[in-house]
Amino acid sequence: MSAKNPRPIERYFQIIEIVAASRDGLTLAEISQIANLPKPSAHRLVKALQELDVLVSDETWYKKFRIGPYMRRILQLCVEPEKEVAFAQMTVDRLAAELGETAYVVRMEHDSIRSIARSAPDQGHRLHVLPGEVLPAHAAASAKAILAFQDEATVARFLTPPLDALTPLTKTDVEAVKAEFAQVRETDFAICDREIDENVRAYACPVHIEAIGVIHAVGVTGPVTRLGQHDHDHWIAPMKQAADTLAAMLATLKPA
The missing domain is CATH 1.10.10.10 (Winged helix-like DNA-binding domain superfamily/Winged helix DNA-binding domain)
Known part of the structure; x- marks a missing residue:
């Protein structure tokens, strides 16, 4: 100085x-x-x-x-990446074993929502959410679970028209996507129902870290034919528990 x-x-x-x-x-x-x-x-x-x-x-x-929370969010973005990924991998390994489907964790960066960990059991759906993959902000369940809790400026940065129609079920109207974000805030989970792949459904829950907010989400994905055999709560309850556990672990990390 x-x-x-x-x-x-x-x-x-x-x-x-x-x-x-x-x-x-x-x-x-x-x-x-x-x-x-x-x-x-x-x-x-x-x-x-x-x-x-x-x-x-x-x-x-x-x-x-x-x-305050804004400064804490900045510090959270600087945490030790190896430990963050280790905690995320631990979370998805347990969740995938419990549910028998592919589980994953994503993280919000400045200009993308990116997968940082994935676990796919033998019968899991292996074609999606590879580590390092960028998720579409307007369609992916995990992206919705994060962006629903961001301020207007951040949402506007991610939802820049035109929004790609990845399948006939993809929402391409910004206001329609924002309306879905409002629903996510009420239920505390998000759904991607054949919006990226016509054969795939995904659920995701935000990871709420006290005094920081939401920059991570925990998700589960698989074929519609399998995930549709159970009601929402079958998937959401274990995911919310996993998200809470991950939040507690991430809160212990210090800036690198």
Whole structure:
């Protein structure tokens, strides 16, 4: 950081660093003192960071400020990739063994929804969701499970018309896809019913990480003829449990 006349961006990062280093949060007066800033300047900078969800505060008289969900999401994107994939693989191995179908985990990156782990039992459907594969944002169950919980700007970045009609059942209208996202938020799971392949169905559940939000999803896929033999809950209940377990594991990871 510049010793003299720090730029505004440096002051913002100084405050973020100070708050991140505190275990129990800091009051505005403490931030002002540690950062060597006049209290009005500290207030202005902290308020701007609050508006972006970089910082949050409690509701006590002497508010204490802590790292907010937006900053935590940035840090989550920097976690150790080997451990993230190991946790994801552990999750899909258990889920595939339990359900007898292909299970997978995907992760949201800046411009794509990408598979990071997959497990296919002998009778599983092996033709889809290979590790590293990019999933169509408007059609894949796992992409819907993630994007349903993103802000408007992120959704707009992923749903740029024209949306490809991968099968006759693919939704290609942005508003129709957004309407499905609203349903995902209510049920906490998503479905891809022959929207990518006319013979394939998939279910997915979002992975909710406290204070970060959703950037992962757990999914199960297979032929419609097999997945259609059971009701939704047969697939969703184990997936939700797997998603909760994965969330707990991912929450332990630190930035690389």
